[in-house]
Amino acid sequence: MDVTLLVQYGLAGLVIGVIYCLMAVGITFIYSIMKMINWAMGEFFMIGGYLQYLLITGWLGSSRWYLALPLAAVGAGLLGMLVQRVLLRPMFVGQVERLDEYATIVTISLTVLLRNLAVVVFGPYQFSPADYAPPVMLGPLPLNGSRFAAFVGTIVLLGVFAMVMRWTWFGRALRAAAQNRLGALCAGINLPRLDMLAFGIGVGLAGAAGALLAPVFLVFPQSGALSTVKGFEIIVIGGLGSLPGSIVGGLLLGLVESLGSVFVSPSFRDVYGFGLLLLILVLRPTGLWGERTREA
Amino acid sequence: MKGGTEMGQRLVVTVVGGMLIAALAAGGAVGSAAPAPVTLGVLTPLSPPGDPAAGQLIERGAELGIQYINTVMGGLFGGKGGCALPATQVRLAVEDDSGLPEKAIAGFRRLVSEDHAVAVWGQFHSSAMLAAAPLADQLGVPFISTQASAADITAKHFKAVFRTHPIDPDRAAAWLGWIQAQGWHKVAMLAENTDYGIGLAEATKSLIAAKKMNVTLDAVIFDRTSSDLTPQLLKFKAEKPDVLLNVGVGTPAYLIIKQAHDIGLFPQVPMLGSYDFPVRPEYWKNLGAAGNYLAFISYYHPRMALSPLGKWAAIEYAKRYKDVAIYSNLNSFGDAVILAEAMNQACSSDPTKIIAALERGRFDTWIGSGATFPRGAGVYWHQWSPPMVILQFTQTDETYDQAPILYPTAMKTGTYTGPH
Numbered sequence: 001m002d003v004t005l006l007v008q009y010g011l012a013g014l015v016i017g018v019i020y021c022l023m024a025v026g027i028t029f030i031y032s033i034m035k036m037i038n039w040a041m042g043e044f045f046m047i048g049g050y051l052q053y054l055l056i057t058g059w060l061g062s063s064r065w066y067l068a069l070p071l072a073a074v075g076a077g078l079l080g081m082l083v084q085r086v087l088l089r090p091m092f093v094g095q096v097e098r099l100d101e102y103a104t105i106v107t108i109s110l111t112v113l114l115r116n117l118a119v120v121v122f123g124p125y126q127f128s129p130a131d132y133a134p135p136v137m138l139g140p141l142p143l144n145g146s147r148f149a150a151f152v153g154t155i156v157l158l159g160v161f162a163m164v165m166r167w168t169w170f171g172r173a174l175r176a177a178a179q180n181r182l183g184a185l186c187a188g189i190n191l192p193r194l195d196m197l198a199f200g201i202g203v204g205l206a207g208a209a210g211a212l213l214a215p216v217f218l219v220f221p222q223s224g225a226l227s228t229v230k231g232f233e234i235i236v237i238g239g240l241g242s243l244p245g246s247i248v249g250g251l252l253l254g255l256v257e258s259l260g261s262v263f264v265s266p267s268f269r270d271v272y273g274f275g276l277l278l279l280i281l282v283l284r285p286t287g288l289w290g291e292r293t294r295e296a
Numbered sequence: 297m298k299g300g301t302e303m304g305q306r307l308v309v310t311v312v313g314g315m316l317i318a319a320l321a322a323g324g325a326v327g328s329a330a331p332a333p334v335t336l337g338v339l340t341p342l343s344p345p346g347d348p349a350a351g352q353l354i355e356r357g358a359e360l361g362i363q364y365i366n367t368v369m370g371g372l373f374g375g376k377g378g379c380a381l382p383a384t385q386v387r388l389a390v391e392d393d394s395g396l397p398e399k400a401i402a403g404f405r406r407l408v409s410e411d412h413a414v415a416v417w418g419q420f421h422s423s424a425m426l427a428a429a430p431l432a433d434q435l436g437v438p439f440i441s442t443q444a445s446a447a448d449i450t451a452k453h454f455k456a457v458f459r460t461h462p463i464d465p466d467r468a469a470a471w472l473g474w475i476q477a478q479g480w481h482k483v484a485m486l487a488e489n490t491d492y493g494i495g496l497a498e499a500t501k502s503l504i505a506a507k508k509m510n511v512t513l514d515a516v517i518f519d520r521t522s523s524d525l526t527p528q529l530l531k532f533k534a535e536k537p538d539v540l541l542n543v544g545v546g547t548p549a550y551l552i553i554k555q556a557h558d559i560g561l562f563p564q565v566p567m568l569g570s571y572d573f574p575v576r577p578e579y580w581k582n583l584g585a586a587g588n589y590l591a592f593i594s595y596y597h598p599r600m601a602l603s604p605l606g607k608w609a610a611i612e613y614a615k616r617y618k619d620v621a622i623y624s625n626l627n628s629f630g631d632a633v634i635l636a637e638a639m640n641q642a643c644s645s646d647p648t649k650i651i652a653a654l655e656r657g658r659f660d661t662w663i664g665s666g667a668t669f670p671r672g673a674g675v676y677w678h679q680w681s682p683p684m685v686i687l688q689f690t691q692t693d694e695t696y697d698q699a700p701i702l703y704p705t706a707m708k709t710g711t712y713t714g715p716h
Contacts, residue, residue, distance in 0.1 A: 002534065005530065005531075005534050008530050009527050009530065012524075012526045012527055012530065013527070016524050016526075115344070116343070119342075119343055119344070119348065123348075123349075123352070124342070124343065124344070124347075124348025124349050124351070124352060125349050125576075125578045126349075126546075126547055126550060126578060126582055127578070127581065127582065128550075128554075128581070128582040128583070130584060131584075135558060135560075142558065142559045142560050143558070144554075144555070144558030144559075147558065216554075217523045217524075217551070218547055218550060218551070218554075218582060220344065220547060221343070221344050221348075222344035222345055225345075225521070226521070226523050257524075258524075258526075258527045259527075261518075261522075261527050261528060262527045262528065262530075262531055265516075265517070266516055266517070266518040266519065266522070266525070266527070266528050267489050267517045267518060267519055268519070269518070269519045269522045270519055270521065270522070
């Protein structure tokens, strides 16, 4: 095997792995704060893609895609906050029994609704904005400009997110809620409002991923399915609720898929990811960065 | 007084009720003079994960077909070329199969049992068609494959299943003929893991072996839910094939072109698309300059002569949808008219008689006349194939009526053009 080719496969896996990270961080972030899984995450990814396409083709033009990106992410985030306020808040303030089941049913229903709404509003066609940048060389790997922009954009977004979480009061409040909701409440944190913001930020990250990847994977009603499947694989590999785990899980998944599909068979690309997931669960049931918890 | 009022009210109610009943009875008598419309069913992908764009095109063609039968043909039986029965209108019932086998089975059953469809067409995905085909046999309702091409659809010799679309061996013969005419020997194929993709890979391998062609085929099957095919394409790039066959359907077909272009594999290495997706309006919007130089199989080219039926459909389609008719529209339209012709020849809308008429009759189509569905051998059972051509885009934003025909040689209007 040619070394250059091997490096190319590895780099291709790392690039896609970094992009996968962004899909997973939103899911794990919402879980860590609200202790619920948002199964409709992929649909916010899809909405981010459509918003980016509409903003670029209808208003800003393809050269100003970087202005459309935050708008698409904010748009998805605002929609997420509305969804949280209307559909999910009753779960926390209305003494709903079986919270997990309630959240699962609501978010899975939302998945079906949003996906079919996309077919009605935009039609069944695929859309793609123009590439964000000309092709570049990443070492020996020829890389599409949009994919490179998504790669760099993901690193920047994750960096900003980590800084906000670590060094701002808002980030501290979020971390407090993630550690102990009752404790955070006792410290005077407005949890319902924090939940709404956390949900908005989480789905906003998914929207940003959808917007970044719009020219790479195209935009169509089912485009979010990819981010949902990969996102959940990654958070289980990395450990539910762990942000570093999501990043390492994403990179591992990208590498395993890339190398497996070249050296074994591309027919089983998804099997490699699930194989890795099963292996990690056998060796470390809480995931790479997950922690054992006790419930009273 | 009160009792008198009540009595009067009762009288009024009785009189009005009697008049209503009489009117309804009269209406019923008038209604019974006009025969109830015959229902034809379309089962096609209208939502993901199937190819809903294809389903929408097929549905539009079916609507045109119904319009043609009811207006130009004057309905079934009593209209032009009909039999002694009174003219009967047709109505369309549509079911979405999402390209999924289980939904195709449920949709077919609903069309027959709830909508009382006497015949069904519109299938696009081979997996869905193959799943519903045994049910068509069981219910004895004719089922035409409009665009599903897996060999098994006709090779399994279902009594009620017919096809008006090229089959895998036809497609493999077309692209291998073109590849040989180009003098190419090293062929790479990226095929999705569906009945369509795997069937085409097998058919191509079989034909190369049967005809002892000087062609080597490296066929790689990929999971159609994958969004990143870069590693396989990098591998192909290192192997330097003469041509790459793109056997993806819907989104994967676009992703292969886009990602091959990104890594510098296409258009440096020629690529052939396995079906006519590039004629759809979204092709250039999605790919821009990256879509230039693609060669692709098509079943229709605007320079080909259409039958009077086909001309009517093309004109009406342009009027109704403000767009140019393409093969999916025309073939679905053609299937509707073939079924109407079969019912006229059988002088019946009984599904069993329609099947018999389809087997022994000759039918006008959008591309010519004399289509037949004999009980042929092997894959040619109940099979009629429209012509197949290989076209190539040689300029960005080129419309497909400007695209030169590369193959077959008899229809050739240009030669393969690579990037300078």
